[in-house]
Amino acid sequence: MNKEENVIEVKNLTKNFGKFCAVCEVNFSVKKGEILGLLGPNGAGKSTIIRILTTLTRPTKGRAKVANLDIEKKSDEVRKHIGLVAEKIILYNHLTADENLQFFGHLNGLSSETIKERSDRWLKRLSMEEWRDHQSGTYSTGMKQRINIARALLTEPEILFLDEPTLGLDPQTTWLIRDFIRELNKKGTAMILTTHDMHEAEILSDRVAIVDHGKIVALDTVENLKKLVPNIENPTLEDVFLELTGKDIRDTAKKSAPVERRGHFGGPTNNRVR
Amino acid sequence: MKKILSDLWQIAKKDLLEFRRDRIRLVTFIIMPIFMMILTGFIFPSQNSIKNISIGIANQDNQTVSNQLQTTIENLAPANNQKAFKAKTYSDLGAIKNGIKNQEVNGGLVIPSDFSAKLNTNQQAEVIIVEDQSNPQISALATQTLSQVVNAFSQQVGMQKVNQILTTRVQVQGASAQSFIQPIITKLEGLIPGETNYFEFVAPGIMAMVVMTAVLTGLAASVAREKEQGTLDGIMIAPISRLSIILGKATSQSIRGLIQGIIVMLLAIFLFGVTIHGNIFLVFLLLVLGIFSFVGLGILVSAAVTEQETATQLLFMFQFPMLFLSGVFFPIQQMPSIMQKIAYLLPLTYAIQALRKVMILGAGIMAVRTELIILLVFGAVTLIIAVPLFRRMVTR
Ligand SMILES: Nc1ncnc2c1ncn2[C@@H]1O[C@H](COP(=O)(O)OP(=O)(O)O)[C@@H](O)[C@H]1O
Ligand SMILES: [Mg+2]
Numbered sequence: 001m002n003k004e005e006n007v008i009e010v011k012n013l014t015k016n017f018g019k020f021c022a023v024c025e026v027n028f029s030v031k032k033g034e035i036l037g038l039l040g041p042n043g044a045g046k047s048t049i050i051r052i053l054t055t056l057t058r059p060t061k062g063r064a065k066v067a068n069l070d071i072e073k074k075s076d077e078v079r080k081h082i083g084l085v086a087e088k089i090i091l092y093n094h095l096t097a098d099e100n101l102q103f104f105g106h107l108n109g110l111s112s113e114t115i116k117e118r119s120d121r122w123l124k125r126l127s128m129e130e131w132r133d134h135q136s137g138t139y140s141t142g143m144k145q146r147i148n149i150a151r152a153l154l155t156e157p158e159i160l161f162l163d164e165p166t167l168g169l170d171p172q173t174t175w176l177i178r179d180f181i182r183e184l185n186k187k188g189t190a191m192i193l194t195t196h197d198m199h200e201a202e203i204l205s206d207r208v209a210i211v212d213h214g215k216i217v218a219l220d221t222v223e224n225l226k227k228l229v230p231n232i233e234n235p236t237l238e239d240v241f242l243e244l245t246g247k248d249i250r251d252t253a254k255k256s257a258p259v260e261r262r263g264h265f266g267g268p269t270n271n272r273v274r
Numbered sequence: 275m276k277k278i279l280s281d282l283w284q285i286a287k288k289d290l291l292e293f294r295r296d297r298i299r300l301v302t303f304i305i306m307p308i309f310m311m312i313l314t315g316f317i318f319p320s321q322n323s324i325k326n327i328s329i330g331i332a333n334q335d336n337q338t339v340s341n342q343l344q345t346t347i348e349n350l351a352p353a354n355n356q357k358a359f360k361a362k363t364y365s366d367l368g369a370i371k372n373g374i375k376n377q378e379v380n381g382g383l384v385i386p387s388d389f390s391a392k393l394n395t396n397q398q399a400e401v402i403i404v405e406d407q408s409n410p411q412i413s414a415l416a417t418q419t420l421s422q423v424v425n426a427f428s429q430q431v432g433m434q435k436v437n438q439i440l441t442t443r444v445q446v447q448g449a450s451a452q453s454f455i456q457p458i459i460t461k462l463e464g465l466i467p468g469e470t471n472y473f474e475f476v477a478p479g480i481m482a483m484v485v486m487t488a489v490l491t492g493l494a495a496s497v498a499r500e501k502e503q504g505t506l507d508g509i510m511i512a513p514i515s516r517l518s519i520i521l522g523k524a525t526s527q528s529i530r531g532l533i534q535g536i537i538v539m540l541l542a543i544f545l546f547g548v549t550i551h552g553n554i555f556l557v558f559l560l561l562v563l564g565i566f567s568f569v570g571l572g573i574l575v576s577a578a579v580t581e582q583e584t585a586t587q588l589l590f591m592f593q594f595p596m597l598f599l600s601g602v603f604f605p606i607q608q609m610p611s612i613m614q615k616i617a618y619l620l621p622l623t624y625a626i627q628a629l630r631k632v633m634i635l636g637a638g639i640m641a642v643r644t645e646l647i648i649l650l651v652f653g654a655v656t657l658i659i660a661v662p663l664f665r666r667m668v669t670r
Contacts, residue, residue: 054511058669079513088504092288094295103288107281107512135295151508 005032006065007159007190008053013062015048015214022048024214025062030159030192035185037205038194039237041245045214046194047087050161053192054084067159083157085165089148093137097128097147100136105154115154122150125180142173149177153184160184162193166200178204198237208237212245278518285509285522289496290529303530307484307538311546314476314603325356327416327607330370330382330404331363337390343401343427343458347383350423358419367402367463374406375631375641380607381406381416383424384463393431393457396449402463408634409605410475421460428458474549477542478629479602481535485564486622488531490593493524493572494585501580506668516665520573527572528565535561551636560632560642560649564625567649570656577660577667600626621652 008030015023023045030036038046051057053066055075064071067081084090091100098119105115123129126146136144145165152160162181166174181204185191195201201208202222209219218225222237229235229243293299333344350358362379364370370382382404392399403420405413432454438444497520500506509519539557542548550557579585599613600606600622606614617623628645631637639646 054507056507056510056669076513079511082511084507084511086504086507088507090505090508092292092505094292095288099288099291103284104508104512106284107509107514109513 006030007032007034007067008036008192009065010049010053011063013049013052013064014060015045015052015057016060021214023052023059026214026216028209028216028219030190032158033185033188033190034206035181035191035193035204037201037208038192038211039196039198039201039208039241040194040211041196044211046211047163048214049211050084050086050163050192050194054082054161055079080155081158083152083155083160085145085149085152085160085162087163087167089141089144090151091136091144091148094135096135097123097132097150100147101151101154104151108155110154118154118156119150122153123147126150126176142169145169145173145177149180158189160189160191162191164194164196166195166197198241202237210241210244217244278515278521281512281514281518282522282525285519286525286529289523289526293526293530303534304537307480307534308541310480310484311473311477311538311541314472314480325358326360327358327381327412328360328362328379329416329420330373330379331361332366332370332382332384333363334366334387335385335389335391339390339393339431340385343385343424346427347420347423350419359416367404370404374404374408375635375637377627377631379406380409380412380605381420383420393453396435396453398450398453398456399458400461401458402461404463408475408630409607410472412605412607417462424458424460425456428456431457473542473546474634475605475630476603477538477546477548478633479600479626481538481542481561482564482600482622482625482629483597483602484534484538485531485561486568486596486625487593488534489524489527489565489568489572490575491586491589492530493527493569494575494579494589495582496523496527497576498579498582498585502582510668516668517661520576520661520664523576524569524573528562528569531565532558532561548633550633552632552634553638556632556639556642557629560625560628560646563646563649563653564621564629567621567625567653567656570653570658570660573660573664574656577664596620596622599623602626621649624648 006029008028010026010028013023013026014021026045026049028036038049040046048057052059053064053071055071055078058072066078069077069081071078090104091097092103095103101119102112102115105119106112110118119132120129123132126149128143128146128150131139131143131147136147139147149165165181166177169177178200181191181193193201193204205222207219207221208225209216210225211217218228218240225237225240226235229239232239232243293303329347331344331347333340344361347359348357348361362373364373364382367382367384370379370384373379374382384402384404386400386402389399389401401424403417403424405417407413435454435457497506500509539550543550575585575588579588597603599609599617600620601617602622606617606623609617624645628642628649631642631645
């Protein structure tokens with residue numbers, strides 16, 4: 001197989017909630033084995049993009065292929081190739097880690113033995129082995145997220161979607177998860193990872209898409225993105241981000257009139273669609 | 275197909291395991307029906323004004339006196355020209371009992387063929403009052419009123435007789451004093467032996483109600499909870515049929531509903547002294563069909579609703595009137611006729627009616643076949659509408 005083969009292709013993808021455009025005319029692709037970071041403020045549309053690509057939400061317009069399968073026409077097939085670590089942790093609090101993993105494994109058509117073998121492996125790697133017989137409700141957020149990641153990996157998917165996987169976790173767990181993400185990627189898993197943590201985007205992603213108001217305002221390697229702010233010396237990804245997205249607070253901006261931007265770049269920053 | 279069923283069962287099993295671990299929900303689950311039974315037993319009074327109660331009259335005697343008695347009953351109007359009874363004619367006791375079973379009438383009166391003969395020969399004549407035990411409140415009223423009318427009539431007959439003796443001064447041979455003082459006596463006759471209590475009336479209603487709640491509120495709340503917690507996404511991204519998802523959740527809720535219905539039944543039997551006169555398997559069949567008739571509606575609501583709270587509110591709006599309209603707590607025959615018409619649009623009405631017939635009156639499957647068919651059709655139609663809608667709505 002061609003190493004440059006795209007596992008995800010997105011064309012003019014749009015999602016409207018009523019009149020509000022949550023994702024507007026978005027285009028990008030993810031290569032086999034690549035990590036694409038979606039970096040953007042709250043409400044930018046990152047989760048919506050992920051929900052569309054994982055067949056959980058239907059797009060209003062546009063097309064997307066995941067694992068070379070149309071997400072609308074072949075949604076059943078798409079589901080066989082993907083894993084999802086969503087914004088909300090997908091675990092039942094009243095079930096133990098093992099019961100959760102068995103349940104989701106069975107739904108994905110795996111045999112009990114396969115589930116056992118794989119969860120042994122992931123739980124060991126994520127230091128959760130001794131907790132496997134405890135009900136998930138008793139775990140800390142970090143512990144839950146580790147089981148949640150193990151759950152997403154049960155099918156050993158070729159494409160993994162991670163929606164803010166380290167949000168609200170302590171530094172130890174954050175690093176455990178980041179290391180694990182890199183390790184998986186080395187084995188060839190392609191990923192889309194959303195975050196509003198600049199540093200996380202920078203260290204994990206092969207390329208970063210900066211998302212704002214439902215649009216991708218820039219998409220490139222971190223190195224190339226930094227070249228977009230020539231007026232700042234040794235820019236960080238944060239400089240780029242603020243330059244491209246402005247400093248207005250997002251959660252309130254949606255309702256007010258279009259915000260005056262101090263953008264130096266024409267192009268994408270000026271065609272914000274609201 | 276096999277895959278759908280096995281996925282369905284995985285989801286149902288998971289739901290039930292989750293439920294079993296949830297102490298709070300488990301306690302409410304058991305306490306709720308007990309609470310309902312006790313509360314309803316004490317709250318609802320059995321007094322009511324009498325009007326337009328359907329009764330069956332079998333006048334097997336058909337002589338002047340008996341016809342007079344019949345007319346008196348038919349024309350009885352205690353208040354503002356509203357007749358107390360709506361009388362239908364039947365041939366005999368058996369026919370009246372059948373009429374009660376088929377909910378045509380709420381009681382009856384049999385005037386035996388020897389009625390006037392006995393009166394004429396100065397013996398005590400007897401009439402039989404038939405009561406509808408599936409409907410204790412109405413039945414008590416009807417019985418009470420009927421016996422009052424008969425007693426008044428009886429006094430009149432007695433007076434006439436005494437008058438006759440006094441005016442003609444004829445020697446009366448072999449007559450008992452009783453035949454003058456109380457020429458007509460009433461005999462109470464039920465469909466089943468023994469007395470009924472309010473619990474007997476209310477138990478089938480509450481059984482049908484908890485079953486309905488489990489598949490309506492329960493299903494919608496359960497789906498909404500999984501939506502809210504995000505776990506539904508975990509199920510939705512699995513490569514399984516959407517049908518198995520919703521039917522799996524419906525299955526677990528149905529099992530819960532059935533268990534709750536059985537709890538109510540056991541409580542009714544062992545705590546409130548209710549006797550089940552019909553076939554117990556028919557009772558189960560009716561409960562299962564009751565569940566089936568609500569699953570489609572439950573799925574519709576689940577699909578439409580994203581938040582648990584909305585689910586509860588929406589269902590409260592529907593369920594609350596439905597409980598009162600379907601005759602869980604008091605007979606629909608007591609409601610104004612427009613309300614009765616609405617009641618007969620609700621599946622719960624049929625579930626309750628059939629359960630009452632079987633549990634209290636010991637009716638067989640043939641006596642409840644109309645209800646069975648209505649429940650089946652209602653369930654099938656709503657399911658056929660609901661499943662594709664669920665498919666569409668969950669991936670909005
Ligand atoms: N189901 C929905 N209905 C209406 N609006 C929604 C819905 N889901 C998301 N949105 C809106 O779409 C925008 C993008 O949301 P989201 O994709 O969650 O952003 P992000 O993940 O980048 O923080 C937000 O303004 C959000 O309020
Ligand atoms: Mg998000």
